[in-house]
Amino acid sequence: xxxxxxxxxxxxxxxxxxxxxxxxxxxxxxxxxxxxxxxxxxxxxxxxxxxxxxxxxxxxxxxxxxxxxxxxxxxxxxxxxxxxxxxxxxxxxxxxxxxxxxxxxxxxxxxxxxxxxxxxxxxxxxxxxxxxxxxxxxxxxxxxxxxxxxxxxxxxxxxxxxxxxxxxxxxxxxxxxxxxxxxxxxxxxxxxxxxxxxxxxxxxxxxxxxxxxxxxxxxxxxxxxxxxxxxxxxxxxxxxxxxxxxxxxxxxxxxxxxxxxxxxxxxxxxxxxxxxxxxxxxxxxxxxxxxxxxxxxxxxxxxxxxxxxxxxxxxxxxxxxxxxxxxxxxxxxxxxxxxxxxxxxxxxxxxxxxxxxxxxxxxxxxxxxxxxxxxxxxxxxxxxxxxxxxxxxxxxxxxxxxxxxxxxxxxxxxxxxxxxxxxxxxxxxxxxxxxxxxxxxxxxxxxxxxxxxxxxxxxxxxxxxxxxxxxxxxxxxxxxxxxxxxxxxxxxxxxxxxxxxxxxxxxxxxxxxxxxxxxxxxxxxxxxxxxxxxxxxxxxxxxxxxxxxxxxxxxxxxxxxxxxxxxxxxxxxxxxxxxxxxxxxxxxxxxxxxxxxxxxxxxxxxxxxxxxxxxxxxxxxxxxxxxxxxxxxxxxxxxxxxxxxxxxxxxxxxxxxxxxxxxxxxxxxxxxxxxxxxxxxxxxxxxxxxxxxxxxxxxxxxxxxxxxxxxx
DNA sequence: CCGGGTAACATTTTT
DNA sequence: TGTTACCCGG
Numbered sequence: 001x002x003x004x005x006x007x008x009x010x011x012x013x014x015x016x017x018x019x020x021x022x023x024x025x026x027x028x029x030x031x032x033x034x035x036x037x038x039x040x041x042x043x044x045x046x047x048x049x050x051x052x053x054x055x056x057x058x059x060x061x062x063x064x065x066x067x068x069x070x071x072x073x074x075x076x077x078x079x080x081x082x083x084x085x086x087x088x089x090x091x092x093x094x095x096x097x098x099x100x101x102x103x104x105x106x107x108x109x110x111x112x113x114x115x116x117x118x119x120x121x122x123x124x125x126x127x128x129x130x131x132x133x134x135x136x137x138x139x140x141x142x143x144x145x146x147x148x149x150x151x152x153x154x155x156x157x158x159x160x161x162x163x164x165x166x167x168x169x170x171x172x173x174x175x176x177x178x179x180x181x182x183x184x185x186x187x188x189x190x191x192x193x194x195x196x197x198x199x200x201x202x203x204x205x206x207x208x209x210x211x212x213x214x215x216x217x218x219x220x221x222x223x224x225x226x227x228x229x230x231x232x233x234x235x236x237x238x239x240x241x242x243x244x245x246x247x248x249x250x251x252x253x254x255x256x257x258x259x260x261x262x263x264x265x266x267x268x269x270x271x272x273x274x275x276x277x278x279x280x281x282x283x284x285x286x287x288x289x290x291x292x293x294x295x296x297x298x299x300x301x302x303x304x305x306x307x308x309x310x311x312x313x314x315x316x317x318x319x320x321x322x323x324x325x326x327x328x329x330x331x332x333x334x335x336x337x338x339x340x341x342x343x344x345x346x347x348x349x350x351x352x353x354x355x356x357x358x359x360x361x362x363x364x365x366x367x368x369x370x371x372x373x374x375x376x377x378x379x380x381x382x383x384x385x386x387x388x389x390x391x392x393x394x395x396x397x398x399x400x401x402x403x404x405x406x407x408x409x410x411x412x413x414x415x416x417x418x419x420x421x422x423x424x425x426x427x428x429x430x431x432x433x434x435x436x437x438x439x440x441x442x443x444x445x446x447x448x449x450x451x452x453x454x455x456x457x458x459x460x461x462x463x464x465x466x467x468x469x470x471x472x473x474x475x476x477x478x479x480x481x482x483x484x485x486x487x488x489x490x491x492x493x494x495x496x497x498x499x500x501x502x503x504x505x506x507x508x509x510x511x512x513x514x515x516x517x518x519x520x521x522x523x524x525x526x527x528x529x530x531x532x533x534x535x536x537x538x539x540x541x542x543x544x545x546x547x548x549x550x551x552x553x554x555x556x557x558x559x560x561x562x563x564x565x566x567x568x569x570x571x572x573x574x575x576x577x578x579x580x581x582x583x584x585x586x587x588x589x590x591x592x593x594x595x596x597x598x599x600x601x602x603x604x605x606x607x608x609x610x611x612x613x614x615x616x617x618x619x620x621x622x623x624x625x626x627x628x629x630x631x632x633x634x635x636x637x638x639x640x641x642x643x644x645x646x647x648x649x650x651x652x653x654x655x656x657x658x659x660x661x662x663x664x665x666x667x668x669x670x671x672x673x674x675x676x677x678x679x680x681x682x683x684x685x686x687x688x689x690x691x692x693x694x695x696x697x698x699x700x701x702x703x704x705x706x707x708x709x710x711x712x
Numbered sequence: 713c714c715g716g717g718t719a720a721c722a723t724t725t726t727t
Numbered sequence: 728t729g730t731t732a733c734c735c736g737g
Contacts (some may be wrong), residue, residue, distance in 0.1 A: 062726070062727085063726065063727080064726090064727085087727085088726080089727065089729085091726085091727045092727085113727085115727080116725095116726095116727085177713085188727095189726080189727045190727090192727080193727095224726095239716085253724080254724085254725080254726085256723090256724070256725095257724085257725070257726080339719090352723075352724075353722090353723050353724070354722095354723080355722070355723085356730095358729085375724095375725075378726090378727095412713070412714095414713095416713085534727060535727085536726075536727080552721095552724060552725085553724080554724050554725065555725075570713090573723095576723055576724080577723090578723055578724090579723080579724090588724095592724080599725095613728070614722090614728085615721090615722060615728060616728035616729085617728080
């Protein structure tokens, strides 16, 4: 067996990771250090050396895109599809398990996945049904509460009763929510993981089967793992599995939705005999860019400690543009892009929050630069697509209340809110499904004639579509549905651009169905519907068209571009004001900045605006502390026609300022009046040096000279 | 049932 | 300030 092609292209640490004999391996892989390569080569190596059968390998990722990519790279390395190997996201693997073991998981065979949209809808209804004030218990935060609990592995019954009035309400909502989900057979995203975890805990024989099967488990983006995912993994791996996790603590940017970096630290404690491999050679960015990234992230505390290096030349320095306002900034970027000869596909404009994109778009349009915005709504989340999917769901299951409520009067067929309310109450009182309620109301003429015949029209429509589409394949059914239901006609009537894109999207759905048949060799309606809720539907597919990418820093993770523009590096915006007062939040912002910088291969341009109009009022924010954390020698300030050296305020990096004060950023300190605190940032030198300290109650700027701070 | 008026809102997002 | 969700009048 010739495995040299798997080994030769690797550098030393990569090889060490790929060929390790350790049972548990933690690969700390910096940005651009080849982590996917390690993962895929490792899998191919295991299979080709006979240490594992592809049947016994499970590889888990966070996004479908990553899973797809991994699968295809494994396939091309092994020169054949990895038969029987499980490669997928946590959610899709959990879904698969639950589908297979639906009985043990106490789910109906045709359970459906509830996406966040439907989930919110359901929570809204519950809040209303419980007669709770929806300003005090906002459905959004109730949804957040529920998901947060589930992410921690906690069901209603696990949470002790609270004395807090507000939390009592939340718990009531949670309880009711669990009940309805179970009754109607729907499972939300967090529930998929929770159930899959419980499935194993409650069914040792099922667990044993998978433990014996999956001798090798590999995890990508390990720093993003949350508690329930961690628990799930741990149970699966048991005592005997070989586990390799790959991640980068410096790129953990999803703490706010439950990801726990600490799981990286815990790894060595929870699993015995862990071998740690660090991948620190970066193959992506040129020297200045990389050194700047290192300098920024160096201000974080509690890191596992990695320092990226490159063989590459220093390359271009990072350009820094101080704009007057956000329009000047956007105009500058558009101008600059216009003057480059690079391909548009190789350029990206990254920003902290979506609100920033509009001004940039305006100026790109003005310069006729093609662009593509990433993020925003997923294909399958679009209104028209969801509606069509709900028709499909009705084919599968007439008692899918969520789906039925959505489409019963869409397109409008004369069933008003009042009729729907009556039906809902009827259904609830009788303990029957929406569909059954509708049938009975028609049968017993409970509502006025006009309403009854409208409802009857809906019932027969669904039944007719179902019976007539009996012999059709998935794509044909989809096509049939959007026509029979009048959805197409309905959107065609919509005026303007909107209607047209909606019609196009519906047609796109038909081709999505067609390619689903081809790709997965499957024409099963239920599979298609699940896949739709678990898959983003690959946002924008027309990558062959040259266009500049616009996206938030979060969505940029995992991508790389020759030329990157980081816009809006201002205090309050980046670091964002919602996060900057909390030390952990600030560190996460800094990691986000690190992610941003390391997206660039050759050119990086950072900009900030001295004034910015946000939500109607003009703000004057200081430039971001992150800019100041980049050592001078990597930066070059640009003005339009002349090059100006950096202003005085940039001459010292925070590190330098702090070094002669005896304190460090992130250090715990004690203040005679304010008590315990943490140093967040600093500015000025000598007698002017000030530090920003986060105390328990507040955040304060203190002159180092006068404040009697002592290190703790 | 539509569409206008208005009040509330505005990190980050995958599954 | 721009968007969006929701309410009410025609």
